[in-house]
Amino acid sequence: xxxxxxxxxxxxxxxxxxxxxxxxxxxxxxxxxxxxxxxxxxxxxxxxxxxxxxxxxxxxxxxxxxxxxxxxxxxxxxxxxxxxxxxxxxxxxxxxxxxxxxxxxxxxxxxxxxxxxxxxxxxxxxxxxxxxxxxxxxxxxxxxxxxxxxxxxxxxxxxxxxxxxxxxxxxxxxxxxxxxxxxxxxxxxxxxxxxxxxxxxxxxxxxxxxxxxxxxxxxxxxxxxxxxxxxxxxxxxxxxxxxxxxxxxxxxxxxxxxxxxxxxxxx
Ligand SMILES: [Zn+2]
Ligand SMILES: [Zn+2]
Numbered sequence: 001x002x003x004x005x006x007x008x009x010x011x012x013x014x015x016x017x018x019x020x021x022x023x024x025x026x027x028x029x030x031x032x033x034x035x036x037x038x039x040x041x042x043x044x045x046x047x048x049x050x051x052x053x054x055x056x057x058x059x060x061x062x063x064x065x066x067x068x069x070x071x072x073x074x075x076x077x078x079x080x081x082x083x084x085x086x087x088x089x090x091x092x093x094x095x096x097x098x099x100x101x102x103x104x105x106x107x108x109x110x111x112x113x114x115x116x117x118x119x120x121x122x123x124x125x126x127x128x129x130x131x132x133x134x135x136x137x138x139x140x141x142x143x144x145x146x147x148x149x150x151x152x153x154x155x156x157x158x159x160x161x162x163x164x165x166x167x168x169x170x171x172x173x174x175x176x177x178x179x180x181x182x183x184x185x186x187x188x189x190x191x192x193x194x195x196x197x198x199x200x201x202x203x204x205x206x207x208x209x210x211x212x213x214x215x216x217x218x219x220x221x222x223x224x225x226x227x228x229x230x231x232x233x234x235x236x237x238x239x240x241x242x243x244x245x246x247x248x249x250x251x252x253x254x255x256x257x258x259x260x261x262x263x264x265x266x267x
Contacts, residue, residue, distance in 0.1 A: 111164075
């Protein structure tokens, strides 16, 4: 084969490749178009609107379940599905901890075991699983300076009652309604407190740590003052600060509005 023949064969081969590309470009079906679009817009593709599962653990008010789904939709724009209740199992209690530290502790439920359980239980169709329970939940409060040590006095902090706990980032969180009625019987106020904690714990799951950029009036990711938690929760914001809102809007398919000069009204 001489040089001229090789060049002609190469030319014909290139022509057929181009021909194929041109023909497929004009005859591609809708499915292909979407596929091609996705290749070139990877950024768009990775942004998604999470679908949330809400898991009542033990008996839990139907109203509060609905109020949780509503606030998630209203603020984050995510749909949430309320699942059938799951039982409170004895292996979630604080009695192992009580035994370990030789303490007499009233039976309460360990939030860390429960969020691990929720993470395992989460089905494929849900991106996040939020547990809601009416029983008191606890975690261990570690020393602020040395995170490996339990805060002193140990008997008080080893099994510390909390409003909620969530992985940051992660796939599950837990909210308890137990503490919201310590100083009130007003169900509207109790519901409001619970909704704020739902927004906060889901914020942790979405990757937001506690916010130190702004005060509690500007961002619901500010940690409540643990010694004065209920009052602090009442005074806390219904919205994220602009920095936290921007972080969520960049990562997810959300359009959380940014604050104007004045604080926005209740969402
Ligand atoms: Zn928090
Ligand atoms: Zn913030």
